[in-house]
Amino acid sequence: MPHESRIPLSRLDPNAPLVLDTRALSRQPGSSREQTLNVPAPENFGVEMVGVPEGAELELDLRFESVLEGVLVTGTAWVPLEGECARCLDPIASTFEADFQELFVYPDTRSGGNADDDELRLEDDLIDLEPVLRDAVLLALPLSPLCRDDCPGLCSECGVRLADAGPDHHHDAADPRWAALQGITDLRERKQEG
Template identity: 90%
Template sequence: MAHESRIPLSRLDPNAPLVLDTRALSRQPGSSREQVLRVPAPEDFGIEMVGVPAGAAIELDLRFEAVLEGVLVTGTARVPLKGECARCLDPIASTFEADFQELFVYSDTRSGGHADDDELRLEDDLIDLEPVLRDAVVLALPLSPLCRDDCPGLCPECGVRLADAEPDHGHAVADPRWEALRGLAGGGPSSDGGAPGGTSSGG
């Protein structure tokens, strides 16, 4: 009877784009193969302001190596990014590249399958690459993406994009303390209806 891992494994769908078959390695330590793939991005592959559009093509350059404890996967992922600038809110689009390496352990190794909780396992010689890609790509995305490093953002007064505004763009904001003084200075002559000196023409 096959040994069961300490953590129950869910059945992997061999037809899922990021579920890959390693049977070609035949569990022979030292055997390896390389593979180039284009797979659709899964849902929610990003963070609040930037991410990979669902279904967009992820390009993968992969190398699989059989070792005593499992299969070592080394690769590079190139993904298209879309989002908005954290300063000026303009849409941004770019390409992001991330390198990764992960060991998928056989369930019947490491003292009878007692691998660490955070280690990934093979199931029937299948590996699920999605959690590895999420760690490599999503965790590396900037929390505040910019359309360019020196983006000046938006005018806090009128909201215009400062990169498109005139060089002398600005708004004169009167200090309320000066406004009060101007009101006092201008209010004297008009309030008493008399001469500028405040004296009356009467005796």
């Protein structure tokens, strides 16, 4: 019969780039430290049309503060973005800045023992910053990125970039409902000529 009080073995990998050690920060509320990190981007770090290339360097400015319930992490991430314009499909490359703040609760406090599933906990004084960073960046990314605000997009008839085509680009498209009448006007013109 299984034992009901078993603790799940979900341990964090201390060698993972976004798993950070908080032992240097005392548990005394009010103590703090700052840290700047350059870490590689995890995989699948983006939305459909724009994202951070896997392994690209992320720059993080972090502040760790010890509070009564746990460790409050406040930070700013600068991430390189690559993707394509939603209107003209040209490649886009830029840098994006995302701010975040998250409380990691101590497992041995009353709050940590009764923490909700969505609350993040410290495990052996380690925190996993990846879910926090992923939420901060992905929720702020545009779903329809543009190469520039006034991008005219592509021509719906021929697919040429309207920015390159010029203002005189147009197509004489006949309404298919009038196509049968086109033959009548051609017949009249031939009668007048002959």
